[in-house]
Amino acid sequence: MSGVGDTRVRALIAGKVQGVWFRAWTEEEAKKRGLSGWVRNLADGRVEAVFAGPKTQVEDMLAACRLGPPPARVAQIETDDFHGEIAPGFRKAPSA
Numbered sequence: 001m002s003g004v005g006d007t008r009v010r011a012l013i014a015g016k017v018q019g020v021w022f023r024a025w026t027e028e029e030a031k032k033r034g035l036s037g038w039v040r041n042l043a044d045g046r047v048e049a050v051f052a053g054p055k056t057q058v059e060d061m062l063a064a065c066r067l068g069p070p071p072a073r074v075a076q077i078e079t080d081d082f083h084g085e086i087a088p089g090f091r092k093a094p095s096a
Contacts, residue, residue, distance in 0.1 A: 007055040008037075010082040013047040013065055015075030022047050023092050025069035030090040033057040037086055040093040048096070052086045 013022070018041050026039040026049055035057055037050040049065070051058045068074050 006053075007058045008050070008052045008082040008086065009058055009062065009079050011049045011051065011062060011065060012042075012078045013049065013068075013074060014045070014077070015068075016071075016073040017047045017068065018045055020071040021069050022072050025072075026065065027090055027092050029064050030061055033061055035061060035090055036088050038091050038093040041095040043096065050082050050084075050086060052082070 023039045023041065026047070030037060030039075030049075030051060033053065035051050035053040037052050039047060039049040042048050051061050062077065062079065065077060066074055
């Protein structure tokens with residue numbers, strides 16, 4: 001195994017998700033679940049995240065993202081498979 005998991009998902013999270021500590025919360029929650037990947041703000045107001053790890057932990061993280069931290073209001077999450085490189089560990093990436 002590569003160390004970054006067998007399930008790789010890219011999530012685009014829309015709603016009130018910027019300026020509400022969503023990235024820091026996502027980083028903390030992903031690390032609790034032992035996931036690798038990254039999270040960043042997008043110029044269009046969404047948050048993009050990539051999660052890699054065991055399927056059950058990735059699914060649990062996506063379920064948590066549907067709620068987000070208390071000040072967030074998640075309206076929609078779009079997901080697809082991610083095929084790019086993922087370094088071990090989880091981090092906040094620069095905004096895009």
